[in-house]
Amino acid sequence: MTTNGNTVGENDEGQDGKEAPYAAEQAPRLHWAKAAPEVYKAMVKLEAAAGRGVDPVIHELVKIRASQLNHCAFCLDMHTKDALAAGESVERIVQLSAWEESQHFYTAKELAAIELTEAITVLTDGFVPDEVYAKAAAQFDATELGHLIAAITVINAWNRFGVTTRMTPGHYTPGMYK
Amino acid sequence: MTARAWQVPQEVYRALAGVSAAAKKALDPTLTELVMVRASQLNHCAFCLDMHLDLARDHGETEGRLDLVAAWHDAGDRFSERERAALALTEGITVLTDGFVPDELYEQAAKHFDETQLAHLIAAITAINSWNRLMVARRTAPGETEWHS
Numbered sequence: 001m002t003t004n005g006n007t008v009g010e011n012d013e014g015q016d017g018k019e020a021p022y023a024a025e026q027a028p029r030l031h032w033a034k035a036a037p038e039v040y041k042a043m044v045k046l047e048a049a050a051g052r053g054v055d056p057v058i059h060e061l062v063k064i065r066a067s068q069l070n071h072c073a074f075c076l077d078m079h080t081k082d083a084l085a086a087g088e089s090v091e092r093i094v095q096l097s098a099w100e101e102s103q104h105f106y107t108a109k110e111l112a113a114i115e116l117t118e119a120i121t122v123l124t125d126g127f128v129p130d131e132v133y134a135k136a137a138a139q140f141d142a143t144e145l146g147h148l149i150a151a152i153t154v155i156n157a158w159n160r161f162g163v164t165t166r167m168t169p170g171h172y173t174p175g176m177y178k
Numbered sequence: 179m180t181a182r183a184w185q186v187p188q189e190v191y192r193a194l195a196g197v198s199a200a201a202k203k204a205l206d207p208t209l210t211e212l213v214m215v216r217a218s219q220l221n222h223c224a225f226c227l228d229m230h231l232d233l234a235r236d237h238g239e240t241e242g243r244l245d246l247v248a249a250w251h252d253a254g255d256r257f258s259e260r261e262r263a264a265l266a267l268t269e270g271i272t273v274l275t276d277g278f279v280p281d282e283l284y285e286q287a288a289k290h291f292d293e294t295q296l297a298h299l300i301a302a303i304t305a306i307n308s309w310n311r312l313m314v315a316r317r318t319a320p321g322e323t324e325w326h327s
Contacts (some may be wrong), residue, residue, distance in 0.1 A: 032300060032301070036201070036294065036298050042193065042200045048193075049187065049189040049190045052187075052188050117238075119315075120311050121275060122275050122309065124275070124276075126222070130314045137182075137184075146190070149315050153311040154308070156308065157197075159274065160274060160303070160307060163268075163278055164267075164279045165297075
């Protein structure tokens with residue numbers, strides 16, 4: 001086994017030719033924020049409105065889980081880095097995609113938020129089940145729930161822009177958009 | 179069934195309305211409403227379907243075409259190539275958990291819409307997906323009046 005010190009974007013021919021190079025980085029399909037700047041501005045406002053009142057730790061978990069389900073590479077790059085920068089643990093981030101089997105890594109409130117995130121994200125397979133909603137409603141009051149559901153909806157929106165326009169992951173540094 | 183107890187925060191409602199308005203600005207309303215109807219079908223949003231079917235009719239859409247939106251792919255020449263490209267893109271962006279937005283589908287849309295139009299179309303599809311999520315999560319009934327205010 002060799003040590004691979006490469007990070008995305010810095011890959012060359014590998015070490016002594018023993019390791020295959022990484023695949024080439026794909027260019028974005030469209031710079032949507034430049035093509036529709038007023039939409040981008042409106043999205044930033046929406047993000048701020050939704051996030052107000054959502055616990056920042058829960059908010060990042062929600063953003064990461066939705067981005068996993070929607071396969072948004074750019075969003076995963078951004079939100080895992082943001083979560084780590086805010087002090088989130090690597091293991092809680094890694095376990096998130098298997099949270100049903102690693103519930104002891106999370107609080108009941110976090111689990112209710114994660115489960116609600118899944119139900120609202122995978123909407124084409126069904127509705128938001130009563131039991132999932134009830135668990136969330138037991139953990140969050142109506143005002144908190146309004147913002148949590150809004151936050152889940154908004155990360156789903158960013159995921160759609162990210163995946164559709166193929167925004168490139170790997171270049172995000174926490175705080176760069178603030 | 180009654181709506182669930184939470185409310186969409188007023189500032190979120192306004193901000194999302196801002197995204198929708200910005201998105202629609204560059205698009206033809208008939209095309210926009212077809213997209214809204216198709217996304218709302220896929221996301222099972224009763225409130226949104228009711229609203230956008232009405233808006234489509236207001237913009238002069240025919241019942242015959244609205245009946246066929248769910249099966250546009252095999253609806254022959256009832257929908258133009260441009261509309262078909264937009265509907266295919268709508269499906270790709272809406273059913274995101276099943277995969278990515280395929281190249282073929284994206285390229286087809288890029289043939290019919292210039293970059294400005296395409297960015298706005300993607301935004302419109304994203305915005306209706308957002309409304310679908312809020313209304314389904316709240317179980318808002320069709321025609322519930324507070325949402326028209």
